[in-house]
Amino acid sequence: MSDINFIPEPEEPIPSLSVSNNQGILQxxxxxxxxxxxIMYLWLSVLFLVIAGIEILLVRLQLAIPNNHxxxxxxxxxxxxxxxxxxxxxxxxxxxxxxxxxxxxxxIGANDMAFPRLNAFxxxxxxxxxxxxxxxxLAGGAPDAGWFNYAPLNEYNYSSSPGIDYYCSGxxxxxxxxxxxxxxxxxxxxxYRVLPMSLKQLPLxxxxxxxxxxxxxxxxxxxxxxxAMLLLxxxxxxxxxxxxxxxxxxxxxxxxxxxxxxxxxIVILPIFGIFSEVFPVFSRKPIFGYGMVVGSGVAIALxxxxxxxxxxxxxxxxNTVNSFFAASSLLIGIPTGVKIFNWLATMHGGxxxxxVSMLFAIAFLIEFTIGxxxxxxxxxxxxxxxxxxxxxxxxxxxxxxxxxxxxxxxSGLFYWFPKMSGRLPDPRLSKWFFWLFVAGFNITFLVxxxxxxxxxxxxxxTYPDLPGWGILNLISTIGAFLMAGSVGxxxxxxxxxxxxxxxxxxxxxxxxxxxWTTSSPPGLKNFDRVIPVKSTRPxxxxxxxxxxDWNRPEGARKHEGKYIPQNNPHGK
Amino acid sequence: xxxxxxxxxxxxxxxxxxxxxxxxxxxxxFEFIIAASAVLLLVxxxxxxxxxKYRSKHRHEDPKQITGxxxxxxxxxxxxxxxxxxxxxxxxxxxxxILPDRGNHTPDIIITGHQWFWExxxxxxxxxxANEIHLPTGKRILMLxxxxxxxxxxxxxxxxxxxxxxxxxxxxxxxxINQPGIYDGACSEFCGQQHAWMRIRVxxxxxxxxxxxxxxxxxxxxxxxxxxxKAGAIxxxxxxxxxxxxxxxxxxxxxxGPDLTHFGSRQTMLTGMMAxxxxxxxxxxxxxxxxxxxxxxxxFIFAKDSIRALTAYLEQLK
Numbered sequence: 001m002s003d004i005n006f007i008p009e010p011e012e013p014i015p016s017l018s019v020s021n022n023q024g025i026l027q028x029x030x031x032x033x034x035x036x037x038x039i040m041y042l043w044l045s046v047l048f049l050v051i052a053g054i055e056i057l058l059v060r061l062q063l064a065i066p067n068n069h070x071x072x073x074x075x076x077x078x079x080x081x082x083x084x085x086x087x088x089x090x091x092x093x094x095x096x097x098x099x100x101x102x103x104x105x106x107x108i109g110a111n112d113m114a115f116p117r118l119n120a121f122x123x124x125x126x127x128x129x130x131x132x133x134x135x136x137x138l139a140g141g142a143p144d145a146g147w148f149n150y151a152p153l154n155e156y157n158y159s160s161s162p163g164i165d166y167y168c169s170g171x172x173x174x175x176x177x178x179x180x181x182x183x184x185x186x187x188x189x190x191x192y193r194v195l196p197m198s199l200k201q202l203p204l205x206x207x208x209x210x211x212x213x214x215x216x217x218x219x220x221x222x223x224x225x226x227x228a229m230l231l232l233x234x235x236x237x238x239x240x241x242x243x244x245x246x247x248x249x250x251x252x253x254x255x256x257x258x259x260x261x262x263x264x265x266i267v268i269l270p271i272f273g274i275f276s277e278v279f280p281v282f283s284r285k286p287i288f289g290y291g292m293v294v295g296s297g298v299a300i301a302l303x304x305x306x307x308x309x310x311x312x313x314x315x316x317x318x319n320t321v322n323s324f325f326a327a328s329s330l331l332i333g334i335p336t337g338v339k340i341f342n343w344l345a346t347m348h349g350g351x352x353x354x355x356v357s358m359l360f361a362i363a364f365l366i367e368f369t370i371g372x373x374x375x376x377x378x379x380x381x382x383x384x385x386x387x388x389x390x391x392x393x394x395x396x397x398x399x400x401x402x403x404x405x406x407x408x409x410x411s412g413l414f415y416w417f418p419k420m421s422g423r424l425p426d427p428r429l430s431k432w433f434f435w436l437f438v439a440g441f442n443i444t445f446l447v448x449x450x451x452x453x454x455x456x457x458x459x460x461x462t463y464p465d466l467p468g469w470g471i472l473n474l475i476s477t478i479g480a481f482l483m484a485g486s487v488g489x490x491x492x493x494x495x496x497x498x499x500x501x502x503x504x505x506x507x508x509x510x511x512x513x514x515x516w517t518t519s520s521p522p523g524l525k526n527f528d529r530v531i532p533v534k535s536t537r538p539x540x541x542x543x544x545x546x547x548x549d550w551n552r553p554e555g556a557r558k559h560e561g562k563y564i565p566q567n568n569p570h571g572k
Numbered sequence: 573x574x575x576x577x578x579x580x581x582x583x584x585x586x587x588x589x590x591x592x593x594x595x596x597x598x599x600x601x602f603e604f605i606i607a608a609s610a611v612l613l614l615v616x617x618x619x620x621x622x623x624x625k626y627r628s629k630h631r632h633e634d635p636k637q638i639t640g641x642x643x644x645x646x647x648x649x650x651x652x653x654x655x656x657x658x659x660x661x662x663x664x665x666x667x668x669x670i671l672p673d674r675g676n677h678t679p680d681i682i683i684t685g686h687q688w689f690w691e692x693x694x695x696x697x698x699x700x701x702a703n704e705i706h707l708p709t710g711k712r713i714l715m716l717x718x719x720x721x722x723x724x725x726x727x728x729x730x731x732x733x734x735x736x737x738x739x740x741x742x743x744x745x746x747x748x749i750n751q752p753g754i755y756d757g758a759c760s761e762f763c764g765q766q767h768a769w770m771r772i773r774v775x776x777x778x779x780x781x782x783x784x785x786x787x788x789x790x791x792x793x794x795x796x797x798x799x800x801x802k803a804g805a806i807x808x809x810x811x812x813x814x815x816x817x818x819x820x821x822x823x824x825x826x827x828x829g830p831d832l833t834h835f836g837s838r839q840t841m842l843t844g845m846m847a848x849x850x851x852x853x854x855x856x857x858x859x860x861x862x863x864x865x866x867x868x869x870x871x872f873i874f875a876k877d878s879i880r881a882l883t884a885y886l887e888q889l890k
């Protein structure tokens with residue numbers, strides 16, 4: 001190896017949240033450090049959150065009163081399409097991948113990802129995909145056929161602006177980035193754990209990421225294939241999805257939802273992982289039913305590939321097909337639902353500390369139950385026949401994406417922010433943010449359940465002045481602005497904490513896992529030495545040797561001795 | 573300003589069931605709401621109770637470290653499993669009752685979704701109409717649903733299930749309407765720029781009234797008497813109107829736009845967007861893209877008196 005260093009290495013060993021350091025922005029762009037890449041994923045997610053948030057505020061303004069003329073229909077259709085696409089692919093995914101990239105090596109006692117350059121490639125491909133998608137606004141029009149982009153409305157005959165071509169290519173790039181990142185996570189988790197850490201001692205967040213990465217590997221090829229086929233249709237006049245040319249409109253739906261439903265779990269499983277870290281730490285108890293949480297995660301991942309038709313119950317596939325998928329869709333509710341009780345049981349008998357992270361976790365239990373239960377109503381086929389594609393669906397999916405995914409990301413943000421920045425956010429302002437956000441969220445989306453049952457279809461740019469529709473939509477719009485205001489407050493809280501927040505100790509929450517054993521923020525090299533790992537809570541064992549998990553008769557002890565490290569099979 | 577033409581709508585929510593199909597879904601929905609509320613209540617009570625009771629009082633003392641409880645875990649899985657199995661059987665029974673095999677029944681009505689109107693034709697008759705769909709009450713009817721361009725979706729909440737209309741596919745729905753009335757609905761699958769103004773208006777009539785309506789519709793286009801409407805009729809045929817719209821019994825035989833044979837007898841126009849009156853018709857004819865942007869009707873630069881003539885003609889096509 002030569003001594004010439006082409007990549008500027010930081011001299012101060014702190015890849016902190018702020019951009020200003022001795023090498024400036026160049027150090028970020030050229031970085032292959034997992035912590036810096038993780039932080040860049042998170043900032044990318046915040047950037048797109050603001051953009052997609054502005055898009056939906058315009059949409060909500062248009063819907064505030066009946067028969068409104070604030071936005072033209074073609075503008076409205078582009079805005080709601082971009083809102084959905086951005087939130088799924090460029091907010092939820094990068095945020096999850098940001099936490100994953102930052103935390104997985106730290107939580108398993110590794111110094112970096114298995115493939116640091118591939119890690120950077122994954123991030124920049126995602127970044128490029130998002131930029132390409134947004135370039136469509138300049139190139140003649142954004143995509144306008146909804147985030148799931150049904151055929152044949154997505155074909156050139158019905159959408160002749162280049163928006164959908166950018167949708168295809170942008171998502172293809174992002175999809176490649178997602179796949180390479182998942183390969184990287186799998187290899188890192190399976191091969192780079194600190195020597196004595198068995199799979200049975202993996203932190204639950206890491207377990208969920210492992211399961212999730214396999215889910216990504218199996219689901220994304222279907223999307224990528226569909227996107228490539230659509231590009232062929234639009235650019236080279238193939239006719240995969242046009243009935244007039246012998247293709248099939250419904251084929252798009254099969255390919256899309258075969259990806260799309262697992263995708264729903266792809267953005268919730270890591271969140272289950274985050275909560276499985278947060279609940280134990282702030283209850284001062286181990287997770288209730290570690291094996292059950294992992295097992296139900298695996299069950300969800302497997303079942304996720306057998307439920308996609310529940311997005312298509314109204315497409316006329318027949319009662320036989322619908323019955324099978326009704327059964328599988330009802331079934332997947334069980335491993336998802338029992339986790340709520342795992343977390344409740346974790347809190348039971350504990351000593352609960354109400355940090356902002358924990359507040360989001362507790363609120364999640366109720367909001368996600370609402371979203372999960374309204375989800376069950378779509379597995380009951382006849383109810384689905386009434387309510388699918390109405391505002392009831394809009395309410396449902398936001399209760400799972402916000403009440404589930406976003407609450408989890410915010411809980412994780414407040415939990416790991418001291419680790420990432422070395423600073424503590426202002427607790428009083430953070431609690432204000434929590435209450436404002438939760439209030440805004442419920443005001444916005446609770447009423448939409450009623451709108452759906454009253455007959456309002458989703459994706460309409462305006463609506464007639466039917467009894468009750470105007471006032472409920474107005475309430476929803478007011479709630480949306482309250483949420484937007486609270487997100488502004490969040491950005492203020494974070495920026496202020498980075499600049500002049502109170503200094504956080506390395507172990508800010510008296511936590512259990514390895515990432516808290518290193519400095520806050522961790523240096524360029526994560527660990528000089530890693531404490532012994534003998535249970536799922538190595539750091540707690542280290543701090544309380546008299547009450548260590550591995551040393552307790554009923555706990556992890558019964559597993560002791562059975563474990564054979566896979567990278568040291570003879571136990572030498 | 574409320575839209576006056578909306579006021580006579582009988583029902584539009586899924587709870588205003590006006591057919592046995594909708595009623596059986598409503599029954600299942602009520603059962604679901606009860607079960608779901610019970611689960612939600614349980615979670616809310618447990619969450620509140622646990623967070624209040626076990627809030628930390630002594631910072632430095634760890635509570636008893638419990639890692640699981642096999643019996644409780646079995647309960648956590650088996651109770652929801654039982655609930656889920658119950659609802660699976662309830663929904664299978666309801667599905668088969670609502671949407672049984674159609675056997676070799678011929679459909680009573682064929683509805684085709686277009687960007688952005690509904691075409692309705694009645695097999696066994698020569699009747700084709702648009703947007704306001706007349707159906708008889710007290711009779712079990714089979715509807716054939718398909719689409720001419722993109723995917724649309726038939727949904728009238730008070731009448732029961734929705735069904736996608738997919739180009740290249742024939743879908744079917746059974747429907748029995750209990751009471752005469754006007755039932756409001758909407759296209760429920762995003763179908764492009766004017767998806768919002770693809771409203772459905774089902775006009776349910778007692779069998780004799782329905783049959784009278786049907787026989788009126790079989791008649792040819794009304795031949796105008798006054799000079800203004802006569803001029804309009806000539807304009808209609810000589811301009812390009814006739815290449816997209818049909819007027820039965822005349823040379824106008826276009827099929828891409830809605831059938832206008834009895835246009836004047838409809839209460840609404842532009843698929844439920846506004847009341848059918850001469851002011852709205854004139855506004856539409858003078859600049860379609862300003863009234864309903866994206867609609868597939870081009871702007872013909874008609875002179876003012878041509879618009880007056882066409883309006884007079886269309887409004888008397890009863």
